[in-house]
Amino acid sequence: MIARNTLDALAQRPLSFLTSSWPWRSLSYLLSSAVVGACVAGLGTLQYLLWDLLGPLAVVVVLAAAAVVAWGVSGYERRRLRLVMTIARTDTVERPAGPPWSRLKDHLRAVGLRELGYGLVALLVLWWTDLGIALVSLGIPLFLMSAPFQPTASFAVGWAGTLAGLLLLPIAAYPVAAWAGVRAAMARAVLEPGDSELTQVVESRARLVDAFEVERRRIERDLHDGAQQRLVTLSMKLGLAELDLPPGSLAAQQVRDARDQAKQALQELRELIHNIHPQVLTDRGLEAAARDVAGRSVVPVDVDIALPDRLLAQVESTAYFVVCEALANVAKHSKANHAWVRGRLGGGQLVMEIRDDGVGGADTAAGTGLVGITDRLAVLNGRMFLCSPVGGPTVLRVEIPCSH
Numbered sequence: 001m002i003a004r005n006t007l008d009a010l011a012q013r014p015l016s017f018l019t020s021s022w023p024w025r026s027l028s029y030l031l032s033s034a035v036v037g038a039c040v041a042g043l044g045t046l047q048y049l050l051w052d053l054l055g056p057l058a059v060v061v062v063l064a065a066a067a068v069v070a071w072g073v074s075g076y077e078r079r080r081l082r083l084v085m086t087i088a089r090t091d092t093v094e095r096p097a098g099p100p101w102s103r104l105k106d107h108l109r110a111v112g113l114r115e116l117g118y119g120l121v122a123l124l125v126l127w128w129t130d131l132g133i134a135l136v137s138l139g140i141p142l143f144l145m146s147a148p149f150q151p152t153a154s155f156a157v158g159w160a161g162t163l164a165g166l167l168l169l170p171i172a173a174y175p176v177a178a179w180a181g182v183r184a185a186m187a188r189a190v191l192e193p194g195d196s197e198l199t200q201v202v203e204s205r206a207r208l209v210d211a212f213e214v215e216r217r218r219i220e221r222d223l224h225d226g227a228q229q230r231l232v233t234l235s236m237k238l239g240l241a242e243l244d245l246p247p248g249s250l251a252a253q254q255v256r257d258a259r260d261q262a263k264q265a266l267q268e269l270r271e272l273i274h275n276i277h278p279q280v281l282t283d284r285g286l287e288a289a290a291r292d293v294a295g296r297s298v299v300p301v302d303v304d305i306a307l308p309d310r311l312l313a314q315v316e317s318t319a320y321f322v323v324c325e326a327l328a329n330v331a332k333h334s335k336a337n338h339a340w341v342r343g344r345l346g347g348g349q350l351v352m353e354i355r356d357d358g359v360g361g362a363d364t365a366a367g368t369g370l371v372g373i374t375d376r377l378a379v380l381n382g383r384m385f386l387c388s389p390v391g392g393p394t395v396l397r398v399e400i401p402c403s404h
Helices: 006-010 014-018 022-031 034-054 057-083 100-110 113-145 155-191 195-244 250-276 279-284 286-295 313-334 368-379
Strands: 089-093 301-306 339-346 349-356 383-387 394-401
Touching: 006 022, 006 155, 014 022, 014 155, 022 057, 022 113, 022 155, 034 057, 034 113, 057 113, 057 155, 113 155, 195 250, 279 286, 279 313, 286 301, 286 313, 286 339, 313 339, 313 349, 313 368, 313 394, 368 383, 368 394
Parallel strands: 089 383, 301 339
Antiparallel strands: 339 349, 349 394, 383 394
16 A cells, blocks of 8 residues: 555554654654744744834734744645645646746735634644654653763663663654644645545546556457457468469459458557557566667667566556657657656656657647646656756656555
């Protein structure tokens, strides 16, 4: 099961959870509340400085500043959710940012009393709760581990404390991750109340794609084991029948034509089966399948995919689809002389990069190929980045989560 957030990760087996990145991400999430604490300290310093100048009016100024800071804190809270949640970001295209004032107006339109209220609660309560839980959870095992360095502790007591601290350190990851997961779920429920509906849509799409993959495999198997074998048998029988006919006769010519058509139908059927789901992807994995696609491309393609092991079938299928669509776009639209496909696994995700030396100008709004890629990535909470300035080159980068 792919863990989409810290709470999902907690449900995994202890070894899987402790060796994953989720404990570190949870700790980073809680410790990042120090930024909110710094804002509180800044507001306190501002009131101290203004009190001598404005007197009681300084309180009004600080409250107004606190409202502005609270709005900023709500945006910060929303962004740092990615530390403990895998949030889908598909159809992401690099484009020039608008003017700062325009972005500020868009932000002010988006925020409301809900964001303001949550920002104030984060300033008053949540930041020191986060830091307190992180420090208490880690402080106890770290204090025990420091026992040998305490001058009053004996040798036996010191190393016994170190052993106890080492045993408690993995356990400390659980309260840290649990609070981080609950805290993030609460923040997302307040700041993105419509997200549950979006989650249902994404889950429904994932179920449809899974059902489609099963049906596609069934069609591939039926074509391979049924229609293809019958065409092979038919071609062989036509060849034998041609041997029994007088050479150069009309009947021999008609049988020869029928045999050629059977061979052509067999070739078209094999290409159809290959496009449905290539057997090389199932048998040998993504690298071999990508090289097979590159070998059939009209544009020369260099493939550099280095993976330590086989990936999940759905991840491999999605990555293969990306390579096929990207190279098809290169052949149709880019006018490129060369293309490159690169794939690496890192940070629990597969990163695929397809680039070419063509004319550029690719846009997700201009065709169905790139839209199809974003739809497939959305099922796995993947991301797509496209950089294709006019004149080229074009670089398509996708990130597909593949951690268990």
